[in-house]
Amino acid sequence: MTAETTSTRRPETLDRVVIRFAGDSGDGMQLAGDRFTDVSAAFGNDLATLPNFPAEIRAPAGTIAGVSSFQVHISDHDIVTPGDAPNVLVAMNPAALKANLQDMPPGSTLLVNEDSFEQRNLDKAGYQANPLEDGSLSAYRIVQVPMTSITQESTKDLGVKPRDAERSKNFFALGLLSWMYTRPIEPVIDWIDERFGSKPMVRDANLAAFKAGFHFGETAELFDHPWEVPPAQLPAGRYRNVTGNVALAYGLIAASQSSKLPIVYASYPITPASDILHELSRHKNFGVRTLQAEDEIAAIGVALGAAFAGHLGITATSGPGMDLKAETMGLAVNLELPLLIVDVQRGGPSTGLPTKTEQSDLLLAMYGRHGEAPLPVVAPRSPSNCFDTAFEAARIALKYRTPVIVLTDGYLANGAEPWLLPDVEALPDIGVPFADAPNHDGDFWPYLRDPETLARPWAIPGTPGLMHRIGGLEKQDGTGNVNYDPENHDHMVRIRAEKVARIVSDIPDVEVDDDGGRELLVLGWGSTWGSIQAAVRRVRAAGKQVAHAHLLHLNPLPSNLAGVLGNYRRVLVPEMNLGQLSRLVRAEYLVDAKSLNKVQGIPFRAATIEAKILEMLDA
Amino acid sequence: MPDEAVKLGRKDFQSDQEVRWCPGCGDYSILAAVQLLLPELDVKPENLVFVSGIGCAARFPYYMNVYGLHGIHGRAPAIATGITLARPDLDVWVVTGDGDALSIGGNHLIHSLRRNVNFTMLLFNNQIYGLTKGQYSPTSEVGKVTKSTPFGSIDHPFNPLSLALGAEATFVARTHDMDRKHMTETFRRAHAHRGSSFVEVYQNCNVFNDGAFAAVTAKEARASMLIDLKHGEPIRFGADGEQGVVLNDRGEIEVVAVAQVGEDRLLVHDEHRQDPSLAFALSRLADTPTVPTPVGVFRDVERPIYEGEVQRQLVGASEQRGPGDLAALIGSGATWEVA
Numbered sequence: 001m002t003a004e005t006t007s008t009r010r011p012e013t014l015d016r017v018v019i020r021f022a023g024d025s026g027d028g029m030q031l032a033g034d035r036f037t038d039v040s041a042a043f044g045n046d047l048a049t050l051p052n053f054p055a056e057i058r059a060p061a062g063t064i065a066g067v068s069s070f071q072v073h074i075s076d077h078d079i080v081t082p083g084d085a086p087n088v089l090v091a092m093n094p095a096a097l098k099a100n101l102q103d104m105p106p107g108s109t110l111l112v113n114e115d116s117f118e119q120r121n122l123d124k125a126g127y128q129a130n131p132l133e134d135g136s137l138s139a140y141r142i143v144q145v146p147m148t149s150i151t152q153e154s155t156k157d158l159g160v161k162p163r164d165a166e167r168s169k170n171f172f173a174l175g176l177l178s179w180m181y182t183r184p185i186e187p188v189i190d191w192i193d194e195r196f197g198s199k200p201m202v203r204d205a206n207l208a209a210f211k212a213g214f215h216f217g218e219t220a221e222l223f224d225h226p227w228e229v230p231p232a233q234l235p236a237g238r239y240r241n242v243t244g245n246v247a248l249a250y251g252l253i254a255a256s257q258s259s260k261l262p263i264v265y266a267s268y269p270i271t272p273a274s275d276i277l278h279e280l281s282r283h284k285n286f287g288v289r290t291l292q293a294e295d296e297i298a299a300i301g302v303a304l305g306a307a308f309a310g311h312l313g314i315t316a317t318s319g320p321g322m323d324l325k326a327e328t329m330g331l332a333v334n335l336e337l338p339l340l341i342v343d344v345q346r347g348g349p350s351t352g353l354p355t356k357t358e359q360s361d362l363l364l365a366m367y368g369r370h371g372e373a374p375l376p377v378v379a380p381r382s383p384s385n386c387f388d389t390a391f392e393a394a395r396i397a398l399k400y401r402t403p404v405i406v407l408t409d410g411y412l413a414n415g416a417e418p419w420l421l422p423d424v425e426a427l428p429d430i431g432v433p434f435a436d437a438p439n440h441d442g443d444f445w446p447y448l449r450d451p452e453t454l455a456r457p458w459a460i461p462g463t464p465g466l467m468h469r470i471g472g473l474e475k476q477d478g479t480g481n482v483n484y485d486p487e488n489h490d491h492m493v494r495i496r497a498e499k500v501a502r503i504v505s506d507i508p509d510v511e512v513d514d515d516g517g518r519e520l521l522v523l524g525w526g527s528t529w530g531s532i533q534a535a536v537r538r539v540r541a542a543g544k545q546v547a548h549a550h551l552l553h554l555n556p557l558p559s560n561l562a563g564v565l566g567n568y569r570r571v572l573v574p575e576m577n578l579g580q581l582s583r584l585v586r587a588e589y590l591v592d593a594k595s596l597n598k599v600q601g602i603p604f605r606a607a608t609i610e611a612k613i614l615e616m617l618d619a
Numbered sequence: 620m621p622d623e624a625v626k627l628g629r630k631d632f633q634s635d636q637e638v639r640w641c642p643g644c645g646d647y648s649i650l651a652a653v654q655l656l657l658p659e660l661d662v663k664p665e666n667l668v669f670v671s672g673i674g675c676a677a678r679f680p681y682y683m684n685v686y687g688l689h690g691i692h693g694r695a696p697a698i699a700t701g702i703t704l705a706r707p708d709l710d711v712w713v714v715t716g717d718g719d720a721l722s723i724g725g726n727h728l729i730h731s732l733r734r735n736v737n738f739t740m741l742l743f744n745n746q747i748y749g750l751t752k753g754q755y756s757p758t759s760e761v762g763k764v765t766k767s768t769p770f771g772s773i774d775h776p777f778n779p780l781s782l783a784l785g786a787e788a789t790f791v792a793r794t795h796d797m798d799r800k801h802m803t804e805t806f807r808r809a810h811a812h813r814g815s816s817f818v819e820v821y822q823n824c825n826v827f828n829d830g831a832f833a834a835v836t837a838k839e840a841r842a843s844m845l846i847d848l849k850h851g852e853p854i855r856f857g858a859d860g861e862q863g864v865v866l867n868d869r870g871e872i873e874v875v876a877v878a879q880v881g882e883d884r885l886l887v888h889d890e891h892r893q894d895p896s897l898a899f900a901l902s903r904l905a906d907t908p909t910v911p912t913p914v915g916v917f918r919d920v921e922r923p924i925y926e927g928e929v930q931r932q933l934v935g936a937s938e939q940r941g942p943g944d945l946a947a948l949i950g951s952g953a954t955w956e957v958a
Contacts, residue, residue: 042953187953233957240954250949257945264704284936286943289704289929294730298697301690301727305670305701308688309709313701331691387949421954424945461686461702461709464665469634469681471689472673481636482681 011182011228016075018083019177021170022100023092025058025068028170032090033070035174035191039183041241041418044231045074048530049416050082050603055271055354062124067099074181076230080382080530082415084605088180090173092116092147094125106139111176113169115148143222147172147213154212155205164201168209175213182228185214235420242419244383244412245272248342249279251390253286254424256312258391259398259431262287264306265314266299271354272413273318273344296324300341304328307337308470310434310460312394316342318410319352322361322368329403330369331472333496336447336456338397338404342390345409347601356601357410359526360577365405366555366584372493374500376400377555379407381529384419386412389552395430400503401455407554409576411603412527435459435466444468446480454499500556507553509560512567517545520616521568523593525551525581527603528574534606539613546613551581557588565591570616572596574609627658634684640675645796645822646743650682652802653741660810662710669712670699672719675750676743676822679714693724696731699738700925707926710810711738718748721757721777729786734925735814741806742819744779747828760907765827780902780917783817784895790814791898791918795821797836801847801914808916814924821908832908848901848915853885856911864904872900874911890919
């Protein structure tokens with residue numbers, strides 16, 4: 001650190017802190033949060049983030065509807081959630097304060113931009129009186145900073161117009177937070193230099209505002225001292241910060257490299273899946289072909305066509321896009337071709353909550369097609385785990401020639417965490433051979449199956465002597481010829497189900513985080529992993545026993561799950577839906593699983609699950 | 620597998636599956652025309668892929684001894700696009716019908732045409748839903764009485780060629796199932812075109828819409844009712860070429876008696892005009908197959924093909940940044956080491 005970044009007062013050490021940046025959609029809160037996160041990641045903290053923004057790009061300024069926030073949890077130890085309750089709220093305007101105050105525990109710090117607390121903004125936020133003056137915030141530590149005017153003052157000499165200067169106030173806030181939590185400032189300065197290099201006026205204004213914020217913390221004596229959160233002791237290795245969508249895109253590229261099959265990725269823009277398309281479209285030197293299709297149906301059709309031609313066909317979507325893809329998924333089940341469908345779940349039904357998270361597509365993934373159309377389903381548990389899960393989905397799809405659904409969600413997609421970079425040399429080879437010769441008395445039978453996996457041969461166009469026709473009509477097993485025979489249809493329905501069921505012998509057992517207690521098992525899937533794990537740790541810290549199992553494979557379910565469920569007196573299934581895994585588990589294993597359901601568009605608070613666990617343990 | 624030196628024949632392109640269209644269906648003659656044409660083209664059977672959706676026409680791939688994918692209703696252009704993205708070297712054909720391409724698959728049709736995906740599309744237009752037993756289609760004439768329109772249909776129909784031209788198609792043609800030679804030559808031209816080739820085939824459904832095109836395609840009607848477009852030649856028809864097509868003062872196309880206006884005024888057909896306006900005007904000459912109807916190639920222009928541009932970007936990215944390095948990719952951006 002240079003001299004100017006070193007505080008003159010000794011910082012107090014914290015083991016963790018949760019900060020929420022909140023402001024208007026146009027205030028740059030996501031950017032400020034992202035920068036704080038990246039700096040903290042590089043500093044060596046463990047962290048988890050929770051971006052939360054409205055579906056409208058710019059809802060009317062100053063209103064509750066337009067509030068955008070970014071929560072980041074940094075720590076000196078292993079953490080798994082973005083934190084239940086912020087220690088600090090940065091509120092850039094009255095609406096941001098009002099929209100977030102309910103999440104702030106008494107005694108926490110409210111760092112507000114006092115310039116924005118004038119009548120017009122108070123009215124827009126629906127405040128009858130100025131909360132900074134009427135005593136209603138007495139339970140909190142309120143720190144008022146005239147962020148707008150200091151930002152304008154600090155950029156005055158640059159020739160920036162006051163209205164433009166105001167737009168740098170997110171960097172002022174970032175600078176102030178950087179002082180408060182003893183963050184190195186060089187990475188932000190470098191980032192501003194690079195990002196805004198082509199617009200010197202904007203660059204200089206942002207730099208001036210950022211430094212002004214840092215110096216303000218140092219000189220204004222708002223706090224007795226800054227704080228520091230030392231680096232976490234994470235497993236050794238090289239790390240980077242990664243969001244779920246980026247990790248997933250990398251996992252797909254890894255699968256492509258490992259299988260030596262180029263990616264054909266087709267999708268239609270939809271929140272929050274679009275970032276996967278954005279990421280993949282940048283990596284054409286990996287042979288990645290991307291196509292922004294005319295609709296969701298075309299997107300999966302293109303991916304399926306590519307699979308027929310021998311490439312790794314992939315599509316992704318969210319919310320209503322899944323409904324539209326159902327018909328083609330059924331065709332893929334019937335054609336028995338490898339195909340990946342990524343569903344970044346969001347709040348439904350219909351358009352629902354486009355930017356918020358939910359886990360309500362599990363039963364859709366399992367059963368949402370006409371006819372008997374089973375397919376494997378996998379779900380990552382954390383942002384970085386999206387890499388491994390995408391790879392696993394591709395492995396299953398290729399080996400068994402089946403469509404596979406990957407269920408991520410809005411929280412995983414946009415949330416970030418440090419990622420211990422995998423050794424890519426150690427990734428297994430998931431390539432499968434194409435058929436290259438006749439397989440039945442000199443003829444080629446496209447549905448003559450591998451006796452073990454039941455996978456059919458993958459003979460791609462361009463291969464001499466293996467010309468064949470496949471389609472959505474029922475076909476005779478073996479020859480693949482169209483066939484309406486009753487016995488054959490019954491056989492084909494069963495064998496397609498059997499093929500998926502047999503994958504159970506090729507997936508790992510579900511691991512149980514077991515402390516010896518036999519009273520309660522918490523069973524989860526997907527992004528609730530962090531919240532459940534945090535709750536379980538708290539319960540154990542309080543001296544009680546509880547186990548946690550988390551499913552990455554949802555179809556087929558791991559073979560040891562029945563035994564695991566039988567080891568505990570009671571089973572609790574927390575889900576961001578009205579009870580979909582619990583329904584599957586009850587139906588499959590006749591277990592009286594209890595549901596804990598919350599469908600609010602935000603991840604579970606660990607405290608909510610903790611309370612339920614304690615209630616069940618005490619019952 | 621036939622030896623390279625052995626000349627392929629019609630039989631080499633026939634699959635072992637029994638053809639199951641209704642006896643007398645126009646689809647038989649189209650299938651025959653394609654199977655007779657393919658041996659004349661310089662293509663290997665293993666490089667041919669026929670893709671279809673749903674409908675009577677969509678059964679076509681099952682009868683071809685090449686690679687085939689019988690997909691779902693309307694989606695053949697999307698599936699074919701995926702095949703060409705993966706394997707630009709393949710020779711991809713799409714076989715579709717008026718319901719498949721113009722109703723349920725309308726979106727995929729127009730977007731594949733504007734992208735100029737390199738495939739040959741044969742649209743069998745019989746102006747009726749056959750496989751579902753006789754409902755009106757998007758090309759049925761207004762007032763058509765069918766099972767679903769007992770009081771006559773009130774939907775205004777599409778003109779398939781106008782739609783294709785409006786969708787920026789680079790090759791647009793029309794032929795009919797009663798003239799094997801005309802079909803063969805039109806398909807040959809469509810196949811030779813690089814990019815999306817769109818061919819409307821007037822096809823008789825003898826069960827649900829018999830004789831829909833008889834007024835123009837019956838042998839005795841053809842001379843006076845079909846306007847055979849020929850590149851570089853004045854557009855005229857009739858037994859002795861006594862009728863012709865001119866551009867009138869209002870900028871519209873109309874049919875005239877050649878004797879009245881003189882040969883010099885006749886419109887000379889130019890398939891290669893970049894501007895599609897004249898081709899569009901020609902497509903509007905016949906809204907229903909009851910008036911003189913142009914057939915042949917309306918438009919044949921060059922534009923980069925979609926999968927070619929995709930390949931160009933892939934090659935460009937590899938030249939600029941080198942082949943993909945996975946370890947470098949995942950380790951990009953800010954990283955840090957934990958000891």
